[in-house]
Amino acid sequence: MLFAINATLVALVAIMTLLPLSRYPAWWVRDMDFPRLQIVIFALSVLLFQWLVLGLEERIDRVLNLVTLACLIYQLFWILPYTRIFPSEVKVGTLKGKGERIRILSSNVLEPNRNAQGLIDLIRQNNPDVVVTLETNHWWQEQLSVLEKDYPYTIKCPLENLYGMHVFSRYPLEDCATQFLVQPDIPSMHAMLVLPSQRRIRLHFLHPAPPSPTENDESTQRDAELLIVAKSVTKLDTPVIVAGDLNDVAWSATTRLFRKISGLLDPRVGRGMFNTFHAGHWFMRWPLDHFFHSSHFTLSFIKRLPAFGSDHFPVMVELIYDESAVEEQEGLSANAHDMEISEEKIHAEPVSPEKVHEPH
Template identity: 45%
Template sequence: MISILYAALALLLLVITLAARLRVTWWWIRIAEFPRVQLASVALLLLPIGAFSDGPWSWVGLSACLLVVAIQLAYVLPWTPLWPVQVKAAEPGNDDRCLTLMIANVLTPNRNARDLITQIHNHRPDIVLTLESDGWWQEQLDAALNHEWPHAVRIPLDNLYGMHLYSRLPLISPRVEWLIQDDIPSILAGVRLRCGDEIRFHALHPRPPAPGESKESLWRDAELLLVGRAIHADPVPTLVAGDLNDVAWSRTTRLFCRVSGMLDPRRGRGMFSSFHAKYPLLRWPLDHVFTSEHFTLRELKRLDGFGSDHFPILSTLCFRPVRADEHDTPDAEQAEHREARETARLGKVKEQQE
């Protein structure tokens, strides 16, 4: 009986693992891409049972567990220090070519603005991006940041998709965009660095595939890939940041990187899992910073919680186009470009029908 239960549990882990590979947009399938570390951990814990059990089904469970571990590790290992870094480390100096960015999903009902503002003043980032910030959060942030972070884009919303951008550095022609759905904003702006160079900055927070949010991942995928296609079409020095409601190793996020040519500073360094702040065993990287090949990385870290379900993420990136050739920039095949184009088109059309 024990060997049968063991095999059944191991096969369930394998079914979930294989389901994540299906090219569908149903939320209950796509969500299987998130807990790869957790699934691999459970399979590892089950391995000794199969190794030391004589039951007739033990070999089935043992084989399934080994396969789960192998598949899941193949996905997540690039986001560990066991893998080569994708964004090269910045050399000392060149401070006028660097900028520090803080991302913080505040969780709209959370009212602990003081702890977040304290961290902002302690770390003094050049750019602060908040997600889920409504009118109340805008009042708190304006009062605390307007003097030292005078350049701002404010989108206070009560639908969990408000967004605020505060910057010490001048913002060039900032604009609010509604890329896929008319209640989900994004921000596009130029940023002038202290050295005088200008870079492009995208701030995103697409709708997640989850009960009560969206029955499919289509609209999230479409927004991310639409931005990826725009970056590919105009490959200037670019940063993309935000809560993407997707994990770093998902098929969509990896496709975005190949289509856009963007790099992930976490690869080769760690996961820096930002969600869920209150459940240590259920965490994955949802808050992202992606860079074009023109940047190197000085610092990347997860900051302290402040009552939200997300931890803030802090990164310092240096604009070093002379080192662009040091990076192994991802590239998409023609079939992947067609897939990105079709996903973006479908996201716009279906959004209007829903």
């Protein structure tokens, strides 16, 4: 009986570990990228069961123990960069020049949520320079209009399909565009922000649909949108920030590929996971809301803000422009195999990097 229980538990650990190795885009495969932390905890529990209950006297038990341990080590490979024991990818910065700082707050509000005042209070308490909201419809647009006194530069796309998007900025936004890059009802926003120092920063805000039984059966649409934006910002001299709810975890193969292709940095690496979803379930959380930026920036801070009724926690980052950091910071690099996979994922949808608006 104990052997059957052990074999079943090890089989579950192995299946959850091996499924994401496949490039098959079905939602039930790709969603196994998400709970890697939970799988680590599960695998550790299985190891304790094997050591304390079984004793590992039989050869088959030792084999199952090694399988569990191998799965645990593999899962740790993906999530350890998002812990403090890993070196930070982005250096800590201090403000040197006037007006060279940008503070961005990103929040998926959950469209049916009616606690708009809770978000407004968080914005006023934390004083961001730019606010990007996701899942905002016409009701949310009306409620958030009170922000426009302090944030006069806006981009608005209210939708009733859980994919509305708004940007509010205290600094000028130029050459703005709202695009529907992959799906006709899923917007993205692109703009050039001008800091008080006259520094120009290219912004891209995204919220692709996730692979799920209620959304897209496969991850091809999400992956294609992320990768065409990644290719559009590769090797730019202009400072770049890409942010939003990407409906993908920081440690997935697709997000890692996005980082390789774009060359952008992740301020969470070496600092923490900053899990933003699900705000209502402490045992099932993962990092879905992201900030990626070019090596022009160092980090003042990144933090998760309190919940206000949404299923996502808001998250805020403060970046500091530091030209000297360009040569000192380096993210992941793409090899020929990465480029091949990227092209394959992009070509799965009728899109291309040339479609992405390039603000000037």
